[in-house]
Amino acid sequence: MSHVTFIEANGTEHGVDVDNGVSVMEAAISNSVPGIDGDCGGNCACATCHVYIDPKWAPLTGERTQMEHDMLEFAEGVEPNSRLACQIHMTAELDGLVVRMPESQH
């Protein structure tokens, strides 16, 4: 189990315990964390699980895949630390991960 902290655009924090191997998107959806939609169910196909990785954690979450990069082109407010949460799977190394959500998913 690892811990993820989701921070909404308005600052509200949600702490969630997740099994390793589960995606950050799935962790949010199954725990009813608002601000992540995940319409495509984790197929890197809708860009509605857009999150900002806290800079401290960014180096540990890896690089965007090609498809992720293509889809992020169409999200709003994309920053260098933007990722699609369905492409990040929790590991022991990511225990304590902090991500921020945009105001809304497009």
Add this chain to the structure above:
Amino acid sequence: MYFSWGDPTMATAFKQSDDLMAAAREEAFSMPLDKIDVSDGARFVNNTFWPFFERLRRDAPIHYCAESKFGPYWSVTRYKDIMAVDTNHAIFSSDAHLGGIAVADMDDDFILPMFIAMDPPKHDVQRKAVSPIVAPANLAVLEVLIRERAQKIFDNLPINEPFDWVDRVSIELTTQMLATLFDFPWEDRRKLTYWSDIATSDPDLPGNPNKEERQLILLECLQYFTNLWNERVNAPPAGDLISMMAHDPATRDMAPMEYLGNLILLIVGGNDTTRNSISGGLLFLNENPDQYEKLRNNHALVESMVPEIVRYQTPLAHMRRTALQDTILGGQHIRKGDKVVMWYVSGNRDEAEIENPNAFIIDRARPRQHLSFGFGIHRCVGNRLAEMQLKIVWEEILKRWPMIEVLEPPVRVSSSFVKGYEKMMVRIPG
């Protein structure tokens, strides 16, 4: 059901439709697989196409139809396979020059270059120019306007008197929304509906404008919008779609046919799809009175009902691609140049992916898990705007009336692309 048991006209209509469906099922499951052609618009008029997709999902999930009105084509009918094609834009092209995004090839001497029918990199550049208008911040502004307009329409509907919901509500509301998006001259707004319907009409169907007439009408549309462009390009940038396109560096130098293409895309994309979902929702609640009751008892269910309506209606029954190279899909050998049709209407009823898919259930756990908006880089850019309109429609209806009755089976559009309603007579009891 939406008819009264004592009403002989309705009972007859219902029985006829039952008989037709039974005959269709019989045919779908006994005819040779290779003779099945699901692109036929006729089966969409009488709503008997469903068993043919069931057969394909079961026996030939990647199915080749060698001969059709539209030439040979592959049908992809299962959810997962559709998702695989939709997200593989490197192999499956949307390019207008290869035929475009519907099973009927775009007319080659009148190609409308619209970003839905482009591949990257050009697609990306154009989509990004238009995408801000439906970004969250702008939606909040549009919400106020849409709600005002919906309230006015609903406050003027007749009580206790039959009327056509499609015309008085579905078309009127979506037309007004489009006119708002374009800041289009208000009194001419029905031209938007007209041009949208012409753009998607089949020129070979008797009664429809033929190829040349259709082109002339669409050129008139271009003329009208060119005048609007000329007004807006010289004015300071404003929040409407025309002004945005006229000022954004990515789109301000568009060739006239490209401008027309993108306009048609926005009018069509934003018009009959939402229109048919507004009609569909009311029909489905009438067909499923237990769901209507659930809704009446808990208005908060509008939130999950809206995506379920979009799934259940599937306003665009398919989207088509063209293979850029030979490839294997589901064990089948697709050749470069082959037409590949993703049947969203079938994928949305795939029991391998969606539980109890043929039921209209307004409180599903993951209601947005459907194919109606597509997936991948071409996923409907207006999807949140569409959902917002539907949400407002239902909120305003529920504030006013517990029940709106559908009086007879609706008249459906004859098309295997646009899945919708021409007419639907209803009554508001009062």
